[in-house]
Each structure stands twice: as structure tokens, then as C-alpha cells.
Amino acid sequence: QKEVEQNSGPLSVPEGAIASLNCTYSDRGSQSFFWYRQYSGKSPELIMFIYSNGDKEDGRFTAQLNKASQYVSLLIRDSQPSDSATYLCAVYQTGANNLFFGTGTRLTVIP
Amino acid sequence: DTAVSQTPKYLVTQMGNDKSIKCEQNLGHDTMYWYKQDSKKFLKIMFSYNNKELIINETVPNRFSPKSPDKAHLNLHINSLELGDSAVYFCASSQGRVAAFFGQGTRLTVV
Numbered sequence: 001q002k003e004v005e006q007n008s009g010p011l012s013v014p015e016g017a018i019a020s021l022n023c024t025y026s027d028r029g030s031q032s033f034f035w036y037r038q039y040s041g042k043s044p045e046l047i048m049f050i051y052s053n054g055d056k057e058d059g060r061f062t063a064q065l066n067k068a069s070q071y072v073s074l075l076i077r078d079s080q081p082s083d084s085a086t087y088l089c090a091v092y093q094t095g096a097n098n099l100f101f102g103t104g105t106r107l108t109v110i111p
Numbered sequence: 112d113t114a115v116s117q118t119p120k121y122l123v124t125q126m127g128n129d130k131s132i133k134c135e136q137n138l139g140h141d142t143m144y145w146y147k148q149d150s151k152k153f154l155k156i157m158f159s160y161n162n163k164e165l166i167i168n169e170t171v172p173n174r175f176s177p178k179s180p181d182k183a184h185l186n187l188h189i190n191s192l193e194l195g196d197s198a199v200y201f202c203a204s205s206q207g208r209v210a211a212f213f214g215q216g217t218r219l220t221v222v
Contacts, residue, residue: 032209034209038152042216043213043214043215043216044201044213045213046209046210046211046212049209086152088152088154092208092209097166097167097208098156098169099156099208099209099210101154101155103151103153104152
């Protein structure tokens with residue numbers, strides 16, 4: 001079982017819709033969760049992190065964490081074509097002292 | 112002003128050659144990383160240094176050798192390059208334990 005799993009997509013949503021990106025993780029003891037955005041041919045960019053159960057909002061982005069279900073999600077409200085990118089979920093495992101990445105979900109926002 | 116810069120951006124070389132990738136950060140961060148991203152976009156850590164001290168050394172062939180002359184620089188030397196080494200290599204830095212800023216990447220192609 002991979003440490004972090006994501007649906008590779010592609011996920012297509014119309015402009016203005018809500019994009020929902022999901023991620024599950026295997027290590028129940030994980031405490032910190034991160035979302036990175038990677039445009040094609042560019043480097044990953046850290047956009048959100050969450051440590052506690054519940055929601056964390058930053059502008060149009062909301063990260064949600066459910067530790068009991070070992071599930072993390074990223075919601076993008078009012079999706080824009082400029083949000084089209086691959087979104088990487090990452091989980092920090094304290095025991096391994098390491099950050100594990102999922103393979104990413106490719107999002108396309110259709111104008 | 113580039114926060115994390117790595118050179119070269121592209122590297123095409125023949126099998127068996129030795130090559131180096133350089134990385135520098137001007138953010139004053141204590142921790143630097145090398146990541147490898149394969150053709151399926153899977154991002155995996157290779158090494159991490161904190162204040163010039165190696166703290167993460169994942170299972171990579173010993174043909175890969177990192178060197179950190181000071182906390183602002185982390186270079187990657189690769190001996191006897193193989194076809195399977197072809198990938199994009201990212202340098203990153205952080206003040207904490209999670210890579211926050213990535214360089215633009217070095218696309219290595221071994222022919």
C-alpha cells in the first residue's frame with residue numbers, strides 16, 4: 001500500500017464550479033498534511049497545510065482533514081482556468097521524519 | 112530575486128558519464144533537500160541536509176552523492192549515469208521539516 005494515494009484524474013470542471021481533490025494516507029500517526037500545486041513544466045508550490053481535524057480556509061481554497069478516515073481533501077471554489085495544474089497531496093510521517101507525496105491529480109478548469 | 116536556484120535547467124548526457132547539479136538558496140533556511148520526480152510525476156525525496164548535516168538519506172544508489180559546503184548550498188553529484196536516472200531533479204529548502212520552496216528543476220536526460 002502506498003503511503004499517500006490520489007486519483008490521478010484528469011479532473012475537469014467548468015469555470016466557476018467547485019473542484020474537489022481527494023487524498024488518503026496509510027500512516028494513522030501522521031500529523032501534518034500539505035497540498036502543493038504544480039503547473040506543467042514548473043516546480044511544486046506549497047499552497048495549503050493543515051494539522052487539525054476540520055477545515056482550513058485560505059481565499060478560494062479549503063483544506064479538509066478527517067483523521068479517523070485518514071482522508072484529506074482540497075476544495076477550490078470559483079475555479080478559474082489559471083487553477084489548471086497538478087495538485088500533489090503530501091503527508092508528513094513523524095516516525096519516518098519524511099514527507100511522502102501522492103502522484104498528484106491533474107485538474108483542468110474549462111472556460 | 113530567485114529564492115531557490117538550481118543549475119543547469121536541462122542536462123543531456125551519455126550513459127556512464129559523471130555530472131553535477133548545483134543548488135543555492137537565499138532564504139536563510141536551515142534545511143535543504145533533493146527530490147526526484149519521475150515521468151509519472153511521482154515526487155520522492157532523496158536527501159535532506161540541515162545546517163550542512165545529512166539528516167535524510169533515502170535508498171538511492173551510492174552513485175548519487177550530495178554535498179553541502181554551507182547551509183545555503185546543496186549540490187548533487189551523480190557518477191556513472193544510467194538510463195533510469197533520467198528524471199527531473201528538484202532542490203528545495205525550508206526552515207522547518209517540510210520542503211516549502213522548490214527550485215525550477217533540472218531535467219536530466221541520459222542517452
